[in-house]
Amino acid sequence: MADKSMDGLNTFEAQVETKVDTAKKLRIGIIGCGWIADSHMKAYLNQPDVEIVAGADLVPGKAAKFFEKHGVEGAKSDYASHKEMLDDESLALDAVSICTYNRQHAEPAIYALKKGVNVLLEKPFTVTLDEAIEVMKAEKESGKVLSIGFQPRLDANMQMIKKICQSGELGEIYYIQTGGGRRRGIPTPFGTTFIEDKTAGLGALGDIGCYSLDMVLNAIGYPKPLTVSGYKSNFFGKCPTYSGYRADKRAEYADLFGVDDFAAAFVRLEGGIILDFRIAWAMNMDTPGDTIILGTKGGLRIPSTECWNGSVGGPMKIYHEVCGQQVETEIPIIKMKEGLFDLKIRTFLDAVKNGTPAPVPSSQILYNQAIIDGIAKSAECGREVEIVIPEI
């Protein structure tokens, strides 16, 4: 493990092995060649031990264009879906990145794992808890690596949140407020796959909500969620005059909009911890508030953050007492030298090569998904629901 000094102030233990064994090249396929696949591809191309051998997309010709754009030669791309690509044994795939829209996360992941291929699956894990359970069953049977695409976790500031929570500096943690949002930010720049139910399945909740949940749940060791009272709405997405849509597409997008643009929830976690959560793709407010973590010895404020970009919104502060005096300790921002996608891909490849645990294990993200699923169910029936997670 490498130690990297940050401006002489802070130390970040990089999670990346500095020495990469280039004798064994991993054969990689990309499933879904849309927007985020670009970031996967760029990061793979930065690795010395990777060969991109194939890509599949439901849209004919899209995978070929994708390879052309990235200057990748010799990769096969004439597959009509993930199935055709994974059935092609001549590829001898070691791993795939699954970069498909949310409703197409579970099926390709299960298919790949059943074929004995390691999987890096984009977030959110799935759309429903039932799907996540099925993916995890396939993972267990296969013994392969399944990692979920939460790259903000690899940010040194995010890791500092975890270090603070785990250090005991805050005492016993009993209440967390988290979430985030945008004033006008329903993602439609590349079409409608994020807003149609048949492709996205989840709106703000699954797109950016899962990151806020991961930021705090990972920090406190992912306690099991027990109950949730959730709310969802779609006032902006369904509005034909919503100013965040392209002017010529407003009526069309409003008609197609089939997910949530706002969600809020009150979640009870194991250990008596309360999680108060809200997330917005659009709202008449600049921010739904900072993230705060309250403990018996101290409280941590994380300024309102676009945590989905792996950033905290400014220096964090611990509110505590020293010799009876109330004091505030500022935690300086740690500047990262590594790109988060490079770290995401490298840590996944290292797990595949070394047979070590997934950098972002499904066993943790299962609880993230269970909360999202609980919010959707509670919002539908209009009351608090118990979160029941079956054995895998």
Ligand SMILES: NC(=O)c1ccc[n+]([C@@H]2O[C@H](COP(=O)([O-])OP(=O)(O)OC[C@H]3O[C@@H](n4cnc5c(N)ncnc54)[C@H](O)[C@@H]3O)[C@@H](O)[C@H]2O)c1
């Ligand atoms: N980690 C991040 O920072 C980050 C950022 C953006 C998006 N994402 C996630 O990545 C996923 C994809 O987002 P996007 O913006 O790239 O979407 P996109 O719509 O641009 O691309 C998805 C592509 O997958 C293809 N596809 C769907 N099902 C397929 C299948 N079974 N086989 C082959 N191809 C298939 C579609 O044709 C499309 O080209 C989403 O789940 C999103 O939440 C993650």
